[in-house]
Amino acid sequence: MSFSSDLKEELLHIMAENPCCLLAESYGLMLFGRGFSSRELSISTENEAVAKKYQYLAERLCLHAPQVQKATAKKYKVSVSDQSDRLRVLSAFGCDGTERVRRLNWANITEECCVGAFLRGAFLACGTINSPEKNYHLEFVVPHYNLCCDLKKFLENNDFSPKEVRRSGLYVLYFKKTEEIQNLLGIMGAAKFVMEFIDVIVYKDIRNNVNRRLNFENANLNKTVNAAMQQIEWIEKLQKSAAFRELPEEMQRIAHLRLENPDYSLQQIGDALIPPMSRSGVNHRLKKLCAIAQKQKGQ
Ligand SMILES: [Zn+2]
Structure with a gap:
């Protein structure tokens, strides 16, 4: 089950009061189905439950109950096959079947309470949402330009700011802002889903932070280990030369500590000395050891 079909499942269970x-x-x-005219009144959808909802809602406005058909392996189709039924449905929405362009009739959504119900219907017909795990994206895919402009205006009138894009001949209105997506889910009545959406976001945020910290710690650890390996290599070379025995005892001691404890941090080496030495003191002397070793190599 995709995130979209999970959301649709919740929306499908809402009964308008x-x-x-x-x-x-x-x-x-x-309106956002496949056909919305006196010639064709239908929906084509991959979601069987959406097809059944269409059937149920259309039936209330028709004399003959429309049937759900399996159009292809993946698609379900419902169409109002009777001409007089189609006109009956259209007239319920203030249309008479002579309209040449599919437009939004605002008179069908005059009450405040109807905004969410209308958007819920539209989303069931032509909407998708991505899992916030991937990215934040909710969209309405509209096959008609004028209708897309009308939906955009309707959304804007209700304080939403959809972005517009054209994709393979279709008109897409989409949302990327988490707050807007949450508000849309809320107005459509998907309260449970809003919680799920927020949960995923919070979890993703936490996980990103943890990952960022782990990466940072790993990078630092690698740096420390690499530096220690390099020091060991130089010190081993230096030990073989006479110059090593001429070094002050304190430097020799640091060299031994480094060789014996490759995993020690500078601080740990400093603490192991008698008397203890600061981290920067150890660092300074290790650098000096390496510099001497390099010089030896040049001779
Ligand atoms: Zn209402």
């Missing part, structure tokens, strides 16, 4: 909202939801689902 007011008759005005039920009509607005039907309008959203049917």
